[in-house]
Amino acid sequence: MKVLVIGSGGREHALCTAIKKSPKVTELFCAPGNAGIAKIATTVKISAMDFEALADFAKDNAIDLTVVGPDDPLVGGIVDVFERRGLRVFGPRANAAILEGSKAFSKDLMKKYGIPTAEYETFDNAEDALKYLETAELPIVLKADGLALGKGVLICNTLKEAKDGVKEIMLDKKFGSAGNRLVIEEFMTGREVSVLSFVDGKTIKTMSSAQDHKRAKDNDEGLNTGGMGNFSPSPFYTEEVDKFCKENIYQKTVDAMRAEGREFKGVIFFGLMLTPKGPKVLEFNARFGDPEAQVVLTRMKSDVVDVIEACIDGKLADTPVEFGDDAAVCVILASDGYPLEYKKGFEIKGLENFDGKEDYYCFHAGTKFDEKGRIVTNGGRVLGVTAVGATLKEARAKAYEATKWVDFENKYMRTDIGKAIDEA
Numbered sequence: 001m002k003v004l005v006i007g008s009g010g011r012e013h014a015l016c017t018a019i020k021k022s023p024k025v026t027e028l029f030c031a032p033g034n035a036g037i038a039k040i041a042t043t044v045k046i047s048a049m050d051f052e053a054l055a056d057f058a059k060d061n062a063i064d065l066t067v068v069g070p071d072d073p074l075v076g077g078i079v080d081v082f083e084r085r086g087l088r089v090f091g092p093r094a095n096a097a098i099l100e101g102s103k104a105f106s107k108d109l110m111k112k113y114g115i116p117t118a119e120y121e122t123f124d125n126a127e128d129a130l131k132y133l134e135t136a137e138l139p140i141v142l143k144a145d146g147l148a149l150g151k152g153v154l155i156c157n158t159l160k161e162a163k164d165g166v167k168e169i170m171l172d173k174k175f176g177s178a179g180n181r182l183v184i185e186e187f188m189t190g191r192e193v194s195v196l197s198f199v200d201g202k203t204i205k206t207m208s209s210a211q212d213h214k215r216a217k218d219n220d221e222g223l224n225t226g227g228m229g230n231f232s233p234s235p236f237y238t239e240e241v242d243k244f245c246k247e248n249i250y251q252k253t254v255d256a257m258r259a260e261g262r263e264f265k266g267v268i269f270f271g272l273m274l275t276p277k278g279p280k281v282l283e284f285n286a287r288f289g290d291p292e293a294q295v296v297l298t299r300m301k302s303d304v305v306d307v308i309e310a311c312i313d314g315k316l317a318d319t320p321v322e323f324g325d326d327a328a329v330c331v332i333l334a335s336d337g338y339p340l341e342y343k344k345g346f347e348i349k350g351l352e353n354f355d356g357k358e359d360y361y362c363f364h365a366g367t368k369f370d371e372k373g374r375i376v377t378n379g380g381r382v383l384g385v386t387a388v389g390a391t392l393k394e395a396r397a398k399a400y401e402a403t404k405w406v407d408f409e410n411k412y413m414r415t416d417i418g419k420a421i422d423e424a
């Protein structure tokens with residue numbers, strides 16, 4: 001079977017690694033991929049947003065299955081294009097990817113179907129939003145409606161901050177057209193947990209839980225990033241929490257999408273907050289998380305290709321989705337300065353230290369080959385050093401040990417990934 005993965009980050013490296021393990025897969029391609037992915041797949045120089053060129057490639061090369069990693073192509077309708085061309089593809093169509101593509105849509109869906117989430121109001125113009133803020137309780141959360149590279153959420157502690165935020169999003173269009181509409185939301189407190197799931201339109205099966213670390217600096221200080229590291233499973237995701245979410249969130253979301261004529265096939269990522277009043281949905285993503293995929297897929301025992309095919313064919317109910325009772329930790333090695341300005345192009349040394357080491361993975365995110373064929377840094381998040389261990393503590397110790405095996409100029413990481421494990 002010939003498989004094509006679309007995307008170029010650590011998530012796609014983890015996806016390629018998991019897919020490659022399937023005995024069914026004879027050839028693996030990734031567009032556009034990165035320097036790490038190039039070691040296990042044939043990389044193809046086509047942008048993840050060039051849907052027709054990707055479909056041409058899939059047709060010309062008789063690709064049996066395409067798996068889409070990132071949000072932008074999914075929300076942009078890549079699955080619709082592939083299906084129209086008669087190609088087999090895994091991911092939600094545009095009308096279902098809206099679950100991630102529009103926060104206003106997802107909030108309205110949750111309200112209509114009684115799925116627990118923060119109270120909110122939606123605004124189409126800045127004037128009404130500013131007026132609403134005058135009487136709103138602080139802190140308050142502003143969310144640009146559309147995709148904003150994970151940066152469209154502002155938590156505001158003062159009225160001035162909130163008003164400035166409305167202006168930045170709706171008037172200055174800091175996040176472009178993503179800010180044409182704004183969701184203003186109640187501030188919630190609690191621990192955050194990510195739960196990814198496979199969905200075949202009707203049936204949903206969750207993967208093992210994970211906890212992300214979104215802030216750039218230790219102790220959750222600094223700016224929000226795409227994620228600086230994480231661990232799986234989350235010890236805070238107890239059986240009781242799981243039971244509540246199964247009854248009140250997961251199946252309800254899948255049924256709601258179907259009832260709306262937006263059947264969802266693919267991966268739903270539930271961003272949950274375990275509030276004092278019970279678990280509530282922070283956000284939905286319509287794809288694997290990055291770096292959640294790195295810690296979850298490394299622990300998956302079932303053949304991911306079998307599960308993906310079952311989702312496409314509507315047969316997930318009969319297909320096991322199993323995870324090990326081990327644990328994994330991923331520490332992101334970033335370019336110092338991320339998520340703002342940082343330099344690129346530094347040679348990465350020591351990558352060979354991971355060769356042949358069971359339980360250790362060095363997933364590439366922002367890397368490329370330079371003109372001399374050396375692997376160099378090419379992004380804010382550079383590598384996702386991941387280790388699997390019998391326990392979370394063991395996995396954390398192994399992951400941090402492995403961060404010493406690689407080096408590049410301006411290497412930066414958080415030193416407290418998984419610190420919360422000690423509080424469990």
Ligand code: AMP
Nearest residue numbers: 118141153185186187188189271282283
């Ligand atoms: P999102 O992109 O919606 O996940 O938001 C990014 C981050 O902002 C989340 O991971 C939370 O840490 C935080 N956040 C979002 N919504 C809320 C909320 N209603 N209350 C508190 N924190 C929030």
Ligand code: GLY
Nearest residue numbers: 226227289290291
């Ligand atoms: N790690 C969070 C995300 O993928 O959106």
